[in-house]
Amino acid sequence: MADALLRIDDLTKRFGGVVASDGITLAIPPGELHAIIGPNGAGKTTLIGQLTGEIAPDAGRIHFAGRDITALPVHLRSALGLARSFQITSLFLDFTALDNVALAVQAHAGHSFQFWRNARTDPALREPARAVLAQVGLAHRAEELCANLSHGEHRALEIAMALATRPSMLLLDEPMAGMGPDESARMVRTLKELKKSLTILLIEHDMEAVFALADRITVLVYGRIIASDAPTAIRANEEVRKAYLGAPDEQQDAHG
Amino acid sequence: MTEQMTAWLTPRNLVVTALLIFLALVPAYVAMTGNAFLMTLFTRIVILAIAATSLNLILGYGGMVSFGHAVYLGVGGYAVGILAYEGVASGFAQWPVAIAASALLALLVGALSLRARGVYFIMITLAFAQLVYYFGVGLDRYGADDGLTIYRRSQFADLINLGNRTVFYYLCLLLLVGTIYLVWRLINSRFGLVVQGARSNDRRMHAIGFPTYRYRLTCFVIAGAICGLAGALLANHTGFISPATMHWTRSGDLIVMVVLGGMASSFGPLIGAVTLLVLEELLPVLIRLLASGFVEQPVAVRVSEYWQIVLGPLFLLVVLFARGGINGLLESMRRG
Numbered sequence: 252m253a254d255a256l257l258r259i260d261d262l263t264k265r266f267g268g269v270v271a272s273d274g275i276t277l278a279i280p281p282g283e284l285h286a287i288i289g290p291n292g293a294g295k296t297t298l299i300g301q302l303t304g305e306i307a308p309d310a311g312r313i314h315f316a317g318r319d320i321t322a323l324p325v326h327l328r329s330a331l332g333l334a335r336s337f338q339i340t341s342l343f344l345d346f347t348a349l350d351n352v353a354l355a356v357q358a359h360a361g362h363s364f365q366f367w368r369n370a371r372t373d374p375a376l377r378e379p380a381r382a383v384l385a386q387v388g389l390a391h392r393a394e395e396l397c398a399n400l401s402h403g404e405h406r407a408l409e410i411a412m413a414l415a416t417r418p419s420m421l422l423l424d425e426p427m428a429g430m431g432p433d434e435s436a437r438m439v440r441t442l443k444e445l446k447k448s449l450t451i452l453l454i455e456h457d458m459e460a461v462f463a464l465a466d467r468i469t470v471l472v473y474g475r476i477i478a479s480d481a482p483t484a485i486r487a488n489e490e491v492r493k494a495y496l497g498a499p500d501e502q503q504d505a506h507g
Numbered sequence: 508m509t510e511q512m513t514a515w516l517t518p519r520n521l522v523v524t525a526l527l528i529f530l531a532l533v534p535a536y537v538a539m540t541g542n543a544f545l546m547t548l549f550t551r552i553v554i555l556a557i558a559a560t561s562l563n564l565i566l567g568y569g570g571m572v573s574f575g576h577a578v579y580l581g582v583g584g585y586a587v588g589i590l591a592y593e594g595v596a597s598g599f600a601q602w603p604v605a606i607a608a609s610a611l612l613a614l615l616v617g618a619l620s621l622r623a624r625g626v627y628f629i630m631i632t633l634a635f636a637q638l639v640y641y642f643g644v645g646l647d648r649y650g651a652d653d654g655l656t657i658y659r660r661s662q663f664a665d666l667i668n669l670g671n672r673t674v675f676y677y678l679c680l681l682l683l684v685g686t687i688y689l690v691w692r693l694i695n696s697r698f699g700l701v702v703q704g705a706r707s708n709d710r711r712m713h714a715i716g717f718p719t720y721r722y723r724l725t726c727f728v729i730a731g732a733i734c735g736l737a738g739a740l741l742a743n744h745t746g747f748i749s750p751a752t753m754h755w756t757r758s759g760d761l762i763v764m765v766v767l768g769g770m771a772s773s774f775g776p777l778i779g780a781v782t783l784l785v786l787e788e789l790l791p792v793l794i795r796l797l798a799s800g801f802v803e804q805p806v807a808v809r810v811s812e813y814w815q816i817v818l819g820p821l822f823l824l825v826v827l828f829a830r831g832g833i834n835g836l837l838e839s840m841r842r843g
Contacts, residue, residue: 303714329716337714343707354704358716363697364725370697416715 255314256281256420256450257302257333262311264297264474271297272308273474281419284442284451286461289471290495295454296338298471299424302452303335304328316419330359334418336409338425338454342397348408349393353380355415380415387411387441403434410441420450427457439463462486470494519837523774526781530680534673546672547744552784553679554740559764559776560686561733566762567770568694569726570706574629575616575636576761579609579731581643581753583738588655588748598661598669602739609735610728612639617727621720636755643750654749661743669743679740683777686733691773693729702726767825769834778833786821790814 255278264272271294279285287295300306302313304325313321315333323331343351353376357363360375370376384390387407392400400408406426413421426442427435439460445451446464455461461468462482469479472494478485485491530553537546558580565571586605595601612635620631644652660669669675693699704712705719712719742748751757760783768779795811802810829836 305710324718325713326716326718329714335714337711341708341711341714343704343711345707346704350700354700354712355715357697357700358712363701363717363722365697366699367692367696369692369695370700371695373697376697412711412715 254281255279256316257452258314259302260312260314262298262301262308262313264294264301264306264308270294270474272301272311275311275471275474275476277469277476277479279420279450279452281450283466284446284453284464286453286455286465286468287471288455288458288461288468292473293471294474295471296424297474299335299422299452299454302328302422303333326358329416329418332417332419333422334413334416334420335422336413336424336426338428340402340405340409342405342408342412344398345396347394347396348384348389348400348404348411349377349380351397351408352383352411352415353377355412356380356383359416383411383415386414386444388437402429403431403437406430406434406438407441410438410445414445418449420452421445423451423453423455425454425456427455427460430457435460517838518840519774519834522837523778526774526778527684534676538673543672546676548784548788550672550676550679550744551741552780553676553683554737554744555761555764555784556777556780557679557683557686557740558734558737559761559768559780560683560690561730561737562761563765563770563772563776564690564693564733565727565730566765567772567775568690568699568706569702569723571621571723571727572629572762573620573632573727573730573758574755574762575632575634575758576730576734577755577757578616578636578639578753579613579734580738580741580757581639581748581750582609582612583735583740584742584748584752585643585646585649585655585738586735587661587739587742588657589649591657591659591661592649592655596659596662598663601661602736605739606732606735609738610732613728613731614724617724617731621723621727633755633758636753636758640750640753640755643753650749652750654747654751657742657746657748660746661739675743679744682736682740687773687777689733693726698722698725763822765832767822767832769832772831772834775832775834782833786818787814790817 257279259275259277262272262275275298287298289295297306301308304323308321312319315331318331320328320331343354356376356379357370381390381393384393387410389404389407389411392404397408410426427438430438435457442464453461453464465482467480468482468485470477470485470491477494478488478491480488530549533545533549537543558576562573562576565573583605586608587601590601590604616632616635620628623631649655663669667674667678669678694703701717701719701722704717705723709719764779764783765776767782768777769775791811791814794814794817795807798807798810825832831838
C-alpha cells in the first residue's frame with residue numbers, strides 16, 4: 252500500500268442523486284497494468300476525470316508518486332507524470348500528426364514563452380516526437396494532417412500524445428473504442444510493449460483485450476467497487492458474473 | 508531552383524506581391540498625378556491593416572473573438588492626442604505611452620474576459636470597449652464626444668519628419684510589413700503553437716500539461732499593444748481623435764477586414780483592409796455611374812448612398828462560400 256504509485260482513498264462524487272463514485276479505494280503499484288471494467292454508467296470516465304483533475308471529487312483523496320494531488324490543476328498533474336488518453340478522440344485536427352505530438356513534447360520542455368525561433372524546425376521537439384510516433388506505428392503518417400487520419404490512427408495518436416509527455420503512468424480511457432479486430436490486435440501489441448516500462452490504468456469494454464493485458468482487474472458497478480483481483484479470480488467471481496448477466500459483454504467474455 | 512520558383516508562383520503569392528508593389532508605388536503615383544486623396548486613403552488603409560493584423564493574431568490564430576479591438580486604436584490615439592494637448596509633442600514619449608497604455612488595458616480586459624468562453628468572451632470585450640468609449644465621451648478636458656484636434660504630428664527630433672506625407676506613408680508601410688513579419692514569427696514559435704493549440708483544443712492542451720490561460724493572455728496583450736501603435740499612427744494621420752474611433756462598429760469593421768481577407772493567414776488582414784476600404788470608396792461611385800444611366804443625376808446620387816446594400820451581400824457570400832476569406836479563395840485556386 253505504502254509504495255503504490257497511485258493511491259485512491261474513499262473517493263466520492265455525486266451528480267444530483269446519482270452516486271458516480273461511491274467510496275472508491277484503490278492502490279496501484281508501479282509497473283502494474285490495472286484494468287477497470289464495468290457496465291455503462293458505472294462511473295469509469297468520472298473516475299478518470301477525477302484522477303486527471305477535470306472533475307473535483309466531493310470527498311476522498313488521490314495520491315500520486317507520494318504526493319497528494321487531490322486539488323492539483325490538470326496541467327500540473329500532467330507535469331508530475333500522469334498522462335491520459337481520451338475516450339472520444341481529442342486531438343488538434345488542424346495540425347499534422349507530428350505537430351500534435353511535438354506540442355505534447357513541448358509541454359514538458361520548459362516554459363513556452365519563446366517568441367521568435369521556429370518551433371516546427373526545432374530538433375529538440377521534432378526528434379522526440381518522431382520517436383514516439385514510431386513507437387505507436389505512425390512514423391509514416393507524421394506529416395499528414397490529423398483530420399485526414401483514420402479512426403484507428405487517431406486512437407494510436409491519442410496514445411502517442413500521452414506518451415510524448417514522458418509520463419510514469421498512463422490513464423487510458425477506452426483506447427480500443429470503435430476499433431475493428433485488426434486495429435484492436437495492433438493496439439493490444441502496442442500496450443503490451445508499453446506495459447514493460449509504464450504503470451497503466453486501463454478502462455476498456457473489449458474483454459478479450461482486458462484479460463490479455465491486465466495484471467489486476469477492478470469491477471465497478473454503480474460507482475462502487477464490487478471486486479478487485481487477478482484476472483483468473485475475476486473470471487470466477489460470482490458477483491461479477493451476476494453484475495454482467497445479460498449484458499453483451501458477458502457473451503464476449505464467455506467466448507474469450 | 509526553377510521548380511522552387513514554379514512552386515512559389517501561386518495565385519495568392521502573386522496577388523500579395525502585386526499588392527505590396529502597388530502599395531510601395533502609391534506615393535510615386537500620387538507625385539505624378541497630384542491625387543492627394545489617394546495618399547490619404549492608402550495611408551488610412553495601411554494603418555488599419557496594422558490594426559487588423561493585430562486582431563488576426565488573437566481572432567484568427569488564437570480563436571479569441573474580441574469585439575472591442577478598436578478600443579486600442581482609440582487608446583493609442585488619445586495617448587498621442589492628450590500628450591500633444593498637454594505640450595508633450597515628442598514621439599519618443601507619445602508612442603511608447605500609446606503602446607504601453609493599450610497593453611495595460613488589454614491586460615485588464617484579457618485577464619477578465621479570457622476566463623469566459625464563446626459568446627460570453629465576446630460580450631465582455633464588447634462591454635469593456637463601450638465602457639472606454641463612454642469614458643472618452645466624458646473627457647470634457649479633451650473635447651468629450653467632439654474629440655480632440657492634434658495640431659502637430661509626433662516629433663522625432665531630426666530622425667524623421669512625419670509632417671512629410673510621403674515619409675509618413677512609408678513609415679506606416681514599413682510598420683505594417685514589420686507587424687506582419689512579427690506575427691508570422693510569433694505564430695510559428697513555441698509560444699504561437701501553444702496559442703493555436705488552445706484555439707484548436709484547449710482541453711487537450713491542459714491534459715498534456717499546458718496552463719494555456721497565461722499564453723492566451725500574453726497573446727491578447729501583444730495584439731492590444733500593436734493595435735495601440737496603429738492608433739498612434741491613425742491619430743497622427745487624421746490630426747484628430749474622438750470617441751468615435753472606439754465605437755463598437757469600428758471594432759466590427761476590423762473583424763470584417765480579418766474575416767473578409769482570411770483568418771489565420773499572414774496577409775489576409777491586409778487583403779481584407781484594402782478590399783473593404785477601397786470598396787467603401789468605389790461602390791458609391793460605381794453605383795452612381797450605373798444609376799445615372801437610368802435615372803436623373805440627383806436621384807442617382809441618392810441611390811449611391813445605399814452602397815452598403817451591395818457590400819453586405821458581398822461579405823455574406825465570402826463568409827458562406829470561402830471559409831478562408833479572399834486569401835483562402837486564392838489558395839484554393841491553386842488546388843482547383
